[in-house]
Amino acid sequence: MVEIIPVETPSLGDRSYVAHDGEVAAVVDPQRDVDRVLELCEREGVRVTHVVETHIHNDYVTGGLALAQRTGATYHVNADDPVAYERHPVRDGDVIEVSPSMTLTVLATPGHTFTHLSYALSSGGRDVAVFTGGSLLYGSTGRPDLLGPDHTDALAHHQYASARRLAEQVADDAAVLPTHGFGSFCSSSQSDATSSTIGEERRSNPVLTEAEESWVRDLLDGLDVFPAYYAHMGPANLAGPDAPDLRAPAPADKAEIRRRIEAGEWVVDLRTRSAFAAGHVPGTFNLGVDGQFATYVGWLVPWGADLTVLGESPEQVAQAQRELVRIGVDELAGSATGSPQDWTDAPLATLRRATFADLAEVLHHRRVAVLDVRREREFAAGHIEGAVNIPIHEIVERLDEVPQGEVWVHCAGGYRASVVASIVAATGRTVVAVDDGFERTAEVGLV
Incomplete structure (x- = not known):
C-alpha cells in the first residue's frame, strides 16, 4: 500500500511530499532543511531512494540535491534545466520505477516555468495521485509571470494547456498534490481547500471550466506583486545548494x-x-x-x-x-x-496597539494619519477614506512619504502593521499599530 505524507512549510505556503510503500520512498520538492524529511522517513522506517523536482523553484532554496547526496538517492531534474550539478535527467513520458508497487510517470506541464514537470504516481496499475508542483493547484494554477514580462503571456497559455493535459491523462479519483497554493506567492490566487482530486478540479477550477482566452485574461489581470527575494532563488537552485548550517549564530551582547x-x-x-x-x-x-x-x-x-x-x-x-x-x-x-x-541598558520603547473601533473613535474627535500597508490590490478593493497606501514591501524606500503627525498603521490582520509600525517608530515618530481584522472596519463605520 502506498502512503503519501505532506511536509508542510506554512510560513512559505508550500508543501513537500514523501510517498512510500513501507520500504522505500520518493520525495517531491523538498525544502532546504531536509532533516525534517529524514526524521519523517526514519519514523516511517523507509529509505529514500528517489528525489524529484517539479521545477526550478522561485520561492525557496531546494533541499533536493543535499537530500540525494545524504541518502544516495537518485535525483531527478528536468533534462532541459541548465543545472551546474549532476542529476538524473528526466523528460516527458519517462517512467521512474520507485519500487515494484510504485511508479512515477513524468508529464511536461510548462506554465509556471518553461521546464515544469508533474509526476503521476501509480500503484497496482491505478493512478493514485499527481504531484503538480506549480501547475494545477487547488482552484487555481501557479503564476506565469515569475520569469519576467517577456514570457508571461506565453507561459499563461502553456499553463492552460498543461492543466487540461493533466485533467485528460490522469484519473479523476487521483489526488492533486501541488507544492504551492497554501499562501505561497507562487500561486496566481488562493483557495481554502486542503485537498482535491483531478475530478474535483475538473468541475470547479476555472482553468478547466473556462475558455482559454477569457481565463488567460482573468489570470493576468489578477496577478499581484511577489517578494523581491524571488530573484535570488532560481540562480541558487540552478547552482546546486548544499545542506544548511543550522548551528547557533554568534551571540551578541x-x-x-x-x-x-x-x-x-x-x-x-x-x-x-x-x-x-x-x-x-x-x-x-x-x-x-x-x-x-x-x-x-x-x-x-x-x-x-x-x-x-x-x-x-x-x-x-x-x-x-x-x-x-x-x-x-x-x-x-x-x-x-x-x-x-x-539586550539593552536603555529605557525600553513601547508601541501602542489599538483596534479599528479605537481608530473610528479617534477620528470622530481629531485628525490622525492613517497608513494602510496592504498591497495595492487589497487597497483598491476597499479602504478607509483618506488613508495613505504604502505597501509593506515599499516602506523602506518610501519612509519620507509617511504622513506627518501621529500615524495609525493598519493592514488586514495586524502582522504587517506591526512590522511597519516598528520601522516608522524607529525614526522617532508617534505611531499606533492597529491589531485587528480589516473586516471590522465595516462594523465600526470606517468603510
Whole structure:
C-alpha cells in the first residue's frame, strides 16, 4: 500500500511530499532543511531512494540535491534545466520505477516555468495521485509571470494547456498534490481547500471550466506583486545548494546590539507583536516568527545585509534561522535571547496597539494619519477614506512619504502593521499599530 505524507512549510505556503510503500520512498520538492524529511522517513522506517523536482523553484532554496547526496538517492531534474550539478535527467513520458508497487510517470506541464514537470504516481496499475508542483493547484494554477514580462503571456497559455493535459491523462479519483497554493506567492490566487482530486478540479477550477482566452485574461489581470527575494532563488537552485548550517549564530551582547542599531543594521525582534509592543529595544524592528517571517525578511531586508535576531529563547532563534535558510539567508550576524532587559541598558520603547473601533473613535474627535500597508490590490478593493497606501514591501524606500503627525498603521490582520509600525517608530515618530481584522472596519463605520 502506498502512503503519501505532506511536509508542510506554512510560513512559505508550500508543501513537500514523501510517498512510500513501507520500504522505500520518493520525495517531491523538498525544502532546504531536509532533516525534517529524514526524521519523517526514519519514523516511517523507509529509505529514500528517489528525489524529484517539479521545477526550478522561485520561492525557496531546494533541499533536493543535499537530500540525494545524504541518502544516495537518485535525483531527478528536468533534462532541459541548465543545472551546474549532476542529476538524473528526466523528460516527458519517462517512467521512474520507485519500487515494484510504485511508479512515477513524468508529464511536461510548462506554465509556471518553461521546464515544469508533474509526476503521476501509480500503484497496482491505478493512478493514485499527481504531484503538480506549480501547475494545477487547488482552484487555481501557479503564476506565469515569475520569469519576467517577456514570457508571461506565453507561459499563461502553456499553463492552460498543461492543466487540461493533466485533467485528460490522469484519473479523476487521483489526488492533486501541488507544492504551492497554501499562501505561497507562487500561486496566481488562493483557495481554502486542503485537498482535491483531478475530478474535483475538473468541475470547479476555472482553468478547466473556462475558455482559454477569457481565463488567460482573468489570470493576468489578477496577478499581484511577489517578494523581491524571488530573484535570488532560481540562480541558487540552478547552482546546486548544499545542506544548511543550522548551528547557533554568534551571540551578541548589549554593546554589540547597540553598535549594530547605531550603524543602521537590521536588528529584528522575533517575538509576537503584543510582546514587542509591551517593551522592546529602541531601534529594533518587529518581524515575529509567528507570521510570514521569512517572506517579509526576504522582501524588506536588502539581500546580503547584516541581520541580527533577538528571541525569547534559543528555540525561537533556531526557528528563525531555519526559516531563513529556506530562502538562502545562510548567515546571521548575531543573535541574543532572553528579554529586552537583557539586550539593552536603555529605557525600553513601547508601541501602542489599538483596534479599528479605537481608530473610528479617534477620528470622530481629531485628525490622525492613517497608513494602510496592504498591497495595492487589497487597497483598491476597499479602504478607509483618506488613508495613505504604502505597501509593506515599499516602506523602506518610501519612509519620507509617511504622513506627518501621529500615524495609525493598519493592514488586514495586524502582522504587517506591526512590522511597519516598528520601522516608522524607529525614526522617532508617534505611531499606533492597529491589531485587528480589516473586516471590522465595516462594523465600526470606517468603510
